[in-house]
Amino acid sequence: MNTMTLWHMTGWEFAALAFAALLVGFSKTAVSGANTVSLAIFAAVLPARASTGVLLPILIAGDVLAVLTYRRHAHWPTLWKLFPAVAAGVVAGTLFLMWADDEIVRTSIGAILLLMAAVTVWRRRAADRTDEPDSVTTRTGRIKARSYGVLGGFTTMVANAGGPVMSMYLLSAGFRKLGFLGTSAFFFLIVNTSKVPFSVGLGLIDGHSLLLDAALVAFVVPGAFIGKWAVNRINQRLFEQLVIAATIVGGLQLLLR
Numbered sequence: 001m002n003t004m005t006l007w008h009m010t011g012w013e014f015a016a017l018a019f020a021a022l023l024v025g026f027s028k029t030a031v032s033g034a035n036t037v038s039l040a041i042f043a044a045v046l047p048a049r050a051s052t053g054v055l056l057p058i059l060i061a062g063d064v065l066a067v068l069t070y071r072r073h074a075h076w077p078t079l080w081k082l083f084p085a086v087a088a089g090v091v092a093g094t095l096f097l098m099w100a101d102d103e104i105v106r107t108s109i110g111a112i113l114l115l116m117a118a119v120t121v122w123r124r125r126a127a128d129r130t131d132e133p134d135s136v137t138t139r140t141g142r143i144k145a146r147s148y149g150v151l152g153g154f155t156t157m158v159a160n161a162g163g164p165v166m167s168m169y170l171l172s173a174g175f176r177k178l179g180f181l182g183t184s185a186f187f188f189l190i191v192n193t194s195k196v197p198f199s200v201g202l203g204l205i206d207g208h209s210l211l212l213d214a215a216l217v218a219f220v221v222p223g224a225f226i227g228k229w230a231v232n233r234i235n236q237r238l239f240e241q242l243v244i245a246a247t248i249v250g251g252l253q254l255l256l257r
Helices: 011-029 035-045 048-073 076-099 102-125 133-137 139-159 163-172 177-201 207-230 236-256
Strands: none
Touching: 011 035, 011 048, 011 177, 011 207, 035 048, 035 102, 048 102, 048 177, 048 207, 076 139, 076 163, 076 177, 102 139, 102 163, 102 236, 139 163, 139 177, 163 177
């Protein structure tokens, strides 16, 4: 895998990755979608394909912390409806990565980031919907779950960027804060863990990437604690505006790089 090791990385590059890891922890326990900024940072510092493999274990560490924090609030009927479609999206994303080179992956990540910024805006406008979470049992709910599931699986496999897609789906289904965080925590822990064999098979995770992960994972923990503390205090509207702006800048940077 074409990636940098700790010994070939400048202090500023490591600091940027450490900040991105802290944002992962924060996003998992407070504001889902902040890790799109982490994605842009990782793809800017590391080769685009390699960045997805390095970031995945960091995301899983954040998922574990989120599950430990919100495990009592998950809505499992919603999760069971999503998983088959997500699996199809993950397989499609794996096939894409087998074909795409680093330039195509970098361009794709940039385009996905811009798409996710648009998705996040749409998600915020849908946040006042009052449908119940069990709406997935209706025919319309099943179709919506499958559509979001395939898109979420593909984007999470190619760019670890399924967060905004799933966030929009959960909000549109009527989830409130704790139910949203609990369901999202289990969803991404299961999905991201299932991606590990695919990433190893594609050469995206190896000894070099895991060594870098070992140095970065410690920054996820304080980010998660900050998120847990801030979840009831943060001005979420302002923060999401900042996340959207940073995501757009990151996406444009990758597209124009």
